[in-house]
Amino acid sequence: MRTGLSALLLLGTWATASTMPASASDAHEGSAEAPASAGLLTAMQHDFGLTKSQAEARLAAEKTATAVERRAKRAAGSSYGGSWFDAGSGRLTVAVTRAASAETVRATGADVRLVKHSAKQLDAAKARLDKLNAPAGVSSWHVDPKANKVVVDVVSARKNDNDVRHFLTRARQAGPVTVRQTSAAPETFAAGTVGGDPFYTGNVRCSIGFSVYGGFVTAGHCDxxxxxxxGWDGSYVGNFQGSSFPDNDYAWVNVGSGWWTVPVVLGWGTVSDQLVRGSAEAPVGASICRSGSTTHWHCGTVLAKNETVNYSQGSVYQLTKTSVCAEPGDSGGSFISGDQAQGVTSGGWGNCSSGGETWYQPVNEILNRYGLTLHTA
Known part of the structure; x- marks a missing residue:
């Protein structure tokens, strides 16, 4: 822990003087430099079973897909049905509801699939589900552009509960819905004070997400x-300046008393510490890695966006689901894709021994909500 944080502080002595701010509305698509350190490439080789050249090619393809996604969405207009990155082909697929839109979208560099429901229709169906009271046996729900439906995840052991079946009946009345099973209910990843990495408030340990000018962002349930x-050394850092949970799961903390911010995500010795160069949103299917105070560094894939998660404390909306594992104490920690900040760890199910899924609150929403500026390299 102290080795990793010492490296962060050392980086701060040179990085602070040479940085320029980037707000949520000015998110970089990435620099012209290599999008990943050697350590990150090693982690991707381990977690995805890739060679170094394959990991480099995937990161380059994902960077291209991120740029194509914005152009393709504009080209599709009201016909847009969602999009996703395919790691096998290295290309972005865009769903459209009208064949007439296909060639215009294809000209942006995307593959095209014709579907029945537009993204606007699916989002409206999901919004109707958001107004329902979900029982504990319903884990979450999100729009799946590939399935062209709203996917409702139900805990396997609770699938036959009367309240779950009643919820699903009402959900199907709301629009195109499909049901999938998951092995466990989601939980937040805050933890009692057990020692380890930073930060502490009350009797809870959580993780720093990303540096912003004047402080850092993290999960709302950590407040x-x-x-x-x-901080990690027990010294006073600051106070929560704003937080929201449930409904949202975000917060920010001011930094003072000798602490300062640097555009770095800790690699915990698994990879080298990662510089943050922007916050361009990665598409569904892209690789993503997480840094947290309990389980340190792990990678996986973006599985879904705009998912409603039914925690025991209440529903949280517009989260992004990933295949990355996490455990108590990782809450608030960083999700990063290449050199682009993605979000802060909210919660999930499973652990880093047997696997699981984890959700994050997108960082650009936090920046916009509080008028913050991401600290970038």
Whole structure:
């Protein structure tokens, strides 16, 4: 822990003087430099079973897909049905509801699939589900552009509960819905004070997400409304300046008393510490990695966006689901794709021994909500 944080502080002595701010509305698509360190490439080789050249090719393809996605969405207009990145082909697929839109979208560099429902229609169906009271046996729901439906995840052991079946009946009345089973209910990843990496508030340990000018962003459920926030060494850092949970799961903490911010995500010795160069949103299917104070560094794939997660404390909306594992204490930690900040860890199910899924709150929403500026290299 102290080795990793010492590296972060050392980086701060040179990185601070040479940085330029980037707000949510000015998210970089990535620099002309290599999008990943040697350590990140090694982690991708391990977690995805790739060679170094395959990992480099995937990151380059994902960077291209991120740019294509914006152009293709504009080209599709009201016909847009969603999009996703395919790691096998290295290309972005865009769903459209009208054949007449296909060639215009294809000209942006995307593959095209004709579907029945537009993204606007699917989002409206999901919004109707958001108004329902979900029982504990319903884990989450999100729009799946590839399936062209709203996917409702149900805990396998609770699938035959009367309240679950009643919810699904009402959900199907709301629009095109399909049901999938998951092995466990989602939980937030805050933890009691057990020692380890930073930060502490009340009797809870959580993880820093990303540096912003004047502080850092993290998960809203980490705010215990007890006042001061303390760092890895026990010294006073600052206070929560704003937070929201449930409904959202975001917060930000001001930094002072000798602490300062740097555009770095800790690699915990698994990979080298990662510089943050922007916050361009990665598409569904892209690779993504997470840094947290309990399980440190793990990678996976973006599985879904705009998912409603039914925690025991209440529903949280517009989260992104990933195949990355996490455990208590990882809450608030960084999700990053290449050199682009993606979000802060909210919660999930499973662990990093047997696997699981984890959701994050997109970072650009947090920046826009509080008028913050991401600290970038």
């Amino acid at each position: 215990q409304h007890t006042g001061a926030v303390y």
